[in-house]
Amino acid sequence: MTATTTAPGRPASAKPGRPLRIRRRMTPRRAGSIVLKTLVIGFLLAITVLPLIWLLLGSLKTQNEWLNSPSWALPENFLNFENYQVAWVDGDIGRYILNSALATFPSLALIVVLGVAAGFALEVLVWRGRGGVLLLFLAGIMVPGQMILLPLFSAYFQTHLTGTIWPLILTYTATGLPLTVFMMATYFRAVPREIFEAAAIDGASIYRSFLSIGFPMVRNAVFTVALVQFFFIWNDLLIALTFTSVGDFQTIQVGLLNFTGQFGQVQYGPTFAAICINVVGILVLYLFLNQRVMRGLTAGSVKG
Known part of the structure; x- marks a missing residue:
């Protein structure tokens, strides 16, 4: 008769080579x-x-x-x-969506290009006064947007920009830059400085370090910042209503107000259909970029 030996702490019925599964008891807590x-x-x-x-x-x-x-x-x-046919044909939702796209994507491109470059310059490059410049951008975050609308409207009127899409593009860019610069500086802070120092020793210029090293390493963060700014610009009503309350450049948010008839009468079905068209498009965009956004949100949490 042969004796059966088992490893210390392993039950005799457990098969060798398989990990031992430990079941936790379901306590009331x-x-x-x-x-x-x-x-x-x-x-x-x-x-x-x-x-x-x-x-x-x-x-x-x-x-x-x-x-x-x-x-x-x-x-x-x-x-x-x-109701969808009425919203698209009679409500002219397609034109409002096109106007929103004309105001959103140029503003978004300017915000991303200028914000990423400024974040790189403020956090990676070493120059006198960069701390004070970053504080100026932080101060820009604290300024309420309602305070600057009347002065901006007067400036646009005197420069004959009213009645065009440019007041929206310039205002969205100016209001979106402070937060973008602050967030991108935070993300660049998590990038190891040794990488840029090695690139400089190898002869890489500032522009090469930015385009070939800095930007690829914060690419997911750029997607996150761009998506945040996209939602802010696309869903804005106050700025768009101030500069395009009348004219051919009303955005989707201003256009939804046109579904309210005389004496406040509302066509509920077409209004809900127009809102669905707007919401579904934004929801599909977010679901498509969800993984990049999640990676971007945690990109600057740990310094490697």
């Missing part, structure tokens, strides 16, 4: 923690998803359903897309 986490996650999902579902269902209702039924009632016809 651990069970309560799991239930609490589930309730919190379910609550957050409910307050996020339910308004979107209500918005989508509301866009399928007729005006009579809105006036004669409760707001939470389901539409009678789930294939009623007439």
Whole structure:
């Protein structure tokens, strides 16, 4: 008869070569923690998803359903897309979206190019007074946007820029730069200085270090900052309403106000359809760039 030996601490029934699985006992405290986490996650999902579902269902209702039924009632016809046709054709949502794109993407390009370059110059390069310049950008974050609208309107009127898209582009660029510069300086702070020093020893110029080393290492952070600024510009109403309340350059947020008729009468179905068109496009863009945004949010948290 042969004796069966096992390794110390390993049960005799355990097979060699397989990791030993240790099951944790479900204590009342651990069970309560799991239930609490589930309730919190379910609550957050409910307050996020339910308004979107209500918005989508509301866009399928007729005006009579809105006036004669409760707001939470389901539409009678789930294939009623007439409101979308009214919003696109009669409401001219396509033109408003085009105007928003004409104001958003040039502003976003200027913000990203100038903000990334300024963040690199303020954090990587060594020159006298860079700390004071960074404080000026921080002060720009603290200035309320409402305080500068009237002086800017007067300046645009005197320079004959009113009635064009340029007031929106210039204002969005000016208001978006302070936060962008501060965030990019924070991300560049996490990049090891030895990399730039090695590049300088190898003969790389400042521009080469920025384009070939600095920018690729903060690429995910640039996507994050750009997406944050995109949401701010695209969803802005105050600045767009100040400079394009009349004219051919009204943005999507200003255009949604045109669905309110005389004496405050609202066409609820077309209005909800127009909001759905706007929200779905932004949601698809965020889902497409979600992974880059998550990596960018943690890029500057640890210094390598």
